[in-house]
Amino acid sequence: MLNPRAQLLLKTLVERYIADGQPVGSRTLLQLSGLDLSPASVRNVMAQLEELGFIASPHTSAGRIPTTLGYRYFVDTLMTVSSESGEVLRQQLASQLHPDSPQRLMNTTSQLLSELTRFAGVVVTPKRKNLAIRHIEFLRMSPQRVLLILVATDGSVQNRFLQTDRDYSAAELTEAANFLNQHYAGCTFLVMRARLQQELQQLQSDMTALMSTALAVGEAALAEEEEEVVLSGEGNLLSSSDLGGNLEQMRRLFQVFEQKTVLLQLLDVSQRAQGVQIFIGGESGLLPLDDCSVVASPYEIDGEVVGTLGVIGPTRMAYERVIPIVDVTAKLLSNALSG
Known part of the structure; x- marks a missing residue:
């Protein structure tokens, strides 16, 4: 643990460095901190912080910059995030996230994260195999050809043609759809498969084949799209003085x-955690850059975590501003998908 004086000097140094990107000298630190200390005392504290690994001295300057450990201590212990700024942000974003189309909603969310932070915004879409069914319909297209319409709980719609062994009437198709909607609305295909074998025995035997086919085709339709990463604003990182100047790093x-x-692996860790997760520099062991940070948060559908969103930017980012953006966006996306 650092004493209050060392904490204040470290906080002041990190905030100053985030603001202008220049190494911070002891004289500047003394002026900004407001502490009644001699320059020698400040230099002593700086030396202690450097020995502990919280700050480092670039060869080109007598000033100091935060290390990954210094940023971590700042984020976990010293940083203050205003709840008022989160509420203002919520009001700004609420009107922009409309649940008209799940895919469009993911794209909009990624773009908003990028625009608000000027970094790269990323959204991992829900794994379709975890989605439940909200509604099922059968439409007779021709003899022995039926259109299966599936509406998932995230609002996405899948249409698949079924080749049947006989011609089903419109009344039979309605009966089959009503049975499935009554018994299985809100269930995943895993649950449906477990219960269907027993419950189908209650129906006429000639309906069993139709429902079994619908189950197999429907499950494949929802599972065929792999987990997807929606990325926006990668070009913003090229203009970052901390990242864009190193071409090998950007490559x-x-x-x-x-x-x-790698992004999926990193964000999958965030999906298993509660609230906003922050990976600074090489902490994750996945991103190849020490000068890059990820701020991420899981989002939900009806209380179940289904994906992750976040921001990728330089370690020298205004965490107290980025964290509320990620947190509020995750909550608003959850509300839009659950509505």
Whole structure:
């Protein structure tokens, strides 16, 4: 634990460095902190902070900059996030996230995260295999050809043609759809499959084949799209003085964006956690850059965590501003998807 004086000096140093990107000298630190100390005392505290690994001294300057450990201590212990700013942000964003189309909603969310932070916004879409069914319909298209319409709990719609072994009447198709909607609305296909075998025995035997086919085709339809990463604003990082100046560094980062596997692994960790997660520099062991940070949060559908969203930017980011943006956006996306 740092004493209050060391905490104040570290907080002041991190905030100043985030603001202008220049190493902070002891004289500047003394002026900004408002502490009644001698320059020698400030230098002593700076030396202690450097020895503990919270700050470092670039070769080109007598000033100090935060290390990954310093940022971590700042974020966990020293940073204050205004609840008032979160409420203002909520009002600004609430009108922009409309649940008219799940895919459009994911794209809009990613773009909003990017626009608000000027970094890269990322959204991991829900795993379709975890989705439940909200509504099922059958439409007779021709003899032995039926259109299956599936509406999932996230609002997405899948249409698939079924080739049947006989011609079903419109009344029979309505009866089958009503049975499935009455018994299985809100259930995943895993639950449906477990219960269907027993409950189908209550129906006429010639309806069993139709429902079994619908179950198999429907499950494949919802599971066929793999988990997807929606990424916006990668170009913003090129204009970052901390990242854009190193072409090799940017090449490695854009390889991560292109492959997306590492991003999925990183954000999957966030999905299993509560609230906003912050990965600074190389903490995650996944991102190849020490100068890159990720602020992420899970989002839900009807109380169940189904995906993750976040922001990717330089370690020198205004965390107290980015964290509420990610937190509020995750809550609003959850509300839009659950509505």
